[in-house]
Amino acid sequence: MSARDARDARDARDARAARETGNAATQGGAGPRIVVIGGGIGGLATAGLLARGGAQVTLLERHAQLGGRAGRWQRAGYTWDTGPSWYLMPEAFDQFFALMGRRVEDELDLVDLDPRYRVFFEGDDAHGPAEQLDVVADPEANYARFDAVSAGDGAAMRRYAEDSYSLYRLALDSFLYTTYENPLKVASREVVRRLPALGSLLTRPLGAKIDRHVRDPRLRKILGFHAVFLGSAPDRAPSLYSLMSHMDLTDGVRYPRGGMYEVVEALARIAREEGAVLRTGCDVSRIVVGDDGLASGVVLADGTTLPADVVVSGADMHHTETALLEAPHRWQDEPRWARRSPGVSALLVFAGVKGALPELAHHSLFFTRDWDANFAQIVGDGELSAPVPGSLYVSRVTATNPTAAPAGYENLFMLVPFPADPSLGATEDSRAHLEELAWGYLDQVAAWARIPDLRERTTLFKVTAPADFATELSAWKGSALGLEHTLAQSAMFRPGNASPKVRNLLYVGSSTVPGIGMPICLISAELVAKRLLGDTGASPMPTPAHRGFLSSSTRRGRLGELARGTLTPGGAVGGRGAGG
Template sequence: MPGPDGAGRGRRVVVVGGGIGGLATASLLARGGADVTLLERHERVGGRAGTLELDGFRFDTGPSWYFMPEVFAHFFALMGERIEDHLDLVRLDPAYRVFFEGADPGGPAQALEVSGDPEENWTRFDALEPGAGARMRAYAGESSEAYRTAIDHFLYTTFARSDRALGAPVLRRSGTLARLLTETLADRVARTVQDPRLRQVLGYHAVFLGSSPYRVPALYSLMSHLDLVDGVRFPRGGMYTVIEAIERLALAAGVRIRTGTEVTAIEVVPASRTARAPRRTGLARGVRLATGELVPADVVVSGADLHHTETELLAPEHATLPEPVWERRGPGISALLVLAGVRGSLPELAHHSLFFTRDWPGNFDAVLGNGASASPDALRVPEAASMYVSRTSATDMDAAPPGHENVFVLVPFPADPRLGAGGAGSPARAELEAHADRYLDQVGAWAGVPGLRDRVVTRRVVGPADFARDFSAWRGTALGMEHTLRQSAMFRPGNVSARVPNLLYVGGGTIPGVGLPMCLISAELVAKRLLGETSSRALPAPLRPGFLDASRATGRWPGARGAQPARDPHELQGSAP
């Protein structure tokens, strides 16, 4: 167990939650030499990145875009593996298709294909607005530079030493970075193009951040690098194959995975404050299960929803972020999901399709309100919605029975757990199903698929109430805490408790943010915390098996007595596989 001044030198780590962040953390720490148990309350791992097999159809139930491929490849390399040996990645062309609302809301929309070839895209953009192709090419180049700066200096830091991220390359770009932080993405885009359709192409990424282009800082223009420069990929077999691959790595590293196991509390014993831990109130000694069992631990890593961890799993006196703090924060967007098996072919839809309303600002105001902490009562469900539609059967023939297609519809929705509450047959659930009907009709009308809803042979509808119930999601949000400026980078909740120093956090609620790549980086940041590594660099790959042993022996684990600065991380590197 931990010594009197911190996390001590024990081996036992308990990871709460089997989402991608929890799985990746468990894998890394087990490779480092820790004795790791992962606890997941559902019968299979994956969390929001789940899979559903329904009447012969297969659906990814969460993240659908495979962005930032180098982050995935780096994680596998840390584990001494080649990602090519685990995933069959297909480059999509078109990358996606966009449907812009026409003059008649009930009629066909104007369509634009975004190609996998950047040069082809500049020509297409120029046809919509003369001169826009060159400006968007320049914008994409700047987004690539911002993306590289983020990867090299910000995303892989714990912010334990913020000055470590401010090297000469960052200081040379300080003027540009200041502008990117002080204006919104929408403002940045508006200075680039005038055509509202092109503005939507450059601004839609904000939805991936649980927000809108009118609220996220312009720094997130870096996301245009991902689709306009780097391209869009898809792992054949579905996004859940990523989860299955990391689960295999975890098991091979020695992680014990217990599914169907619900954690109800993080057990904390009192501990006095010290100069090194001035806010400390206790030390985690393990977690309590719904069965009453105590699973002991020297370090606890929670991959559960951060609000749930802080307000439900911890006693109030040990919470770094008690409930009043959350009331001033913004949960971001939730979602209505429609998973539909459809009879016949759907060539009108690409693998990825985006549907944009003309009143884009009004659409975002409806689901987000006017302030970061808007009350659910101030939010509303839009009549016609901007939305995302995935048809993975366009790439994976076995995702649907012969002669059928699978369709996944994601509609940005208010974060209000009352939406869809009450179970089958309740008025709220019936209303959610009616919304699903309306949005399927919208997809059919805009994409030119007559009778789309009549061709649905099976479907499942998921709403905010389901996210709240199944994932303990704060206010039923689907994507996690919104990435406004005050909830990004060093302003986002850190990955270690200020009051319980051997309790760490992983996942979308902590740094660096939401999305599968961010959760993989978040797992690496847990390892960096345990190493005492404060650089902004990613850890070298592959990591040497047992790389955590020296840190335990020298007391580098969180809050340990006489904690020392980390060694050069390259000392942790193993031989190439």
């Protein structure tokens, strides 16, 4: 049975189930009214899950298209994903789809990539060919390749990957699925046993851990590039995040045929099936807070007011706190934000190329020799600037999905980590300069990958700059990903997903727990449900979530307190409340 046939059969089954159970959300029942602000991954997942729980959910997205950072852009026969391009951490996808009573394989057609990605290491001449290495699907072949690069480092990389898997399992079991409302619930027997090591993992930088394990500077970069996925740099992200190497070195890299936006469409489809109303072109201008200190709804840009019993904001947290809430209801003032780091932004380049590009894999990474200096230019406390040459990423999805470009052409998406500076691209002169840089980065790719005529064959269709992240997504300082994962912005130190000032205002997405990334935002949606249920544990919710599960919160959690009239602005629902 194909994925489409499976979906059709499931749709029919779910329609019968909705009729038979009288699901409050689909039957217009009296479930709590919940407004979700923002139609990104976190917002869509939250809308679907809470609607399944029996709530009357309305999601409001200010743009015409759902997806937020995970968008899709089409022009001249090309189709580009505008945000996430790596499908990693399948357990998180499996868990969320299982919560919704679905299977990933029925919703997405996943392709296992081989090679996982191709790496280009800058040579002696920055304008000449680079050294090339493929990371393939066979881990043993990879370790042999690594050992050929640097004798003894193949075994070191294997040990590092084994350790990363152990940490990955610990994170899944103890840290990622908790709201930290009750931090003691994190203290499992395994966590307590590993406390001495965890202290070091949280306080020592990722780069330092990598340097202790692997000698060769080229191979160190294969272990350190994940820091960019965290909006950070290897010398700034805690070494606990070495767990990410398990994902590509051991677990693998996948791609949803049709593009990463297929995930957005699946989440939107499921949310609607569960009864959520998804409205696009609806810009929220204010969260209404009453004299009792509780949110009573939202006001749209056109003046329309939508009432709500609970508001969940999937918008940028800084925007929510400083633009959507009036000053008395904010729990994070500008001095607190000034102590935080927005992490990296990005220059995104959307290009089409005539003819084939076998020199590039589906995922290609280009690493400069002076790795530390490159990162120092884009994130940190010093003077920041655009890196030239840059350590950058190129996605050629036409290697896997030829329909993403017209016949005889290739689709290229390039991401260059950039400083989070909303002035970059804010004026005509600045944007013209960034387009010149974009061509320069394409020339860098051409030289390093030995594609001498790349510029002549390329049409540059669009450049997205930090200014665009600031204006289009209201991202703080034009950050491309969300708050950087430093020690002070990770785990229980990251801003929590519930406001201590407005007790029926919750947060979802990359600025709150557990953090950045498409699968992590799916977990973030589950944490919203756990808040409403009063679930302070560290385990994922049981699957599938039964329809109407929010009704079980009449004695526990925020919905229960709302029902009893005991939810007050200063009242703690248990433990820490809001993190950070």
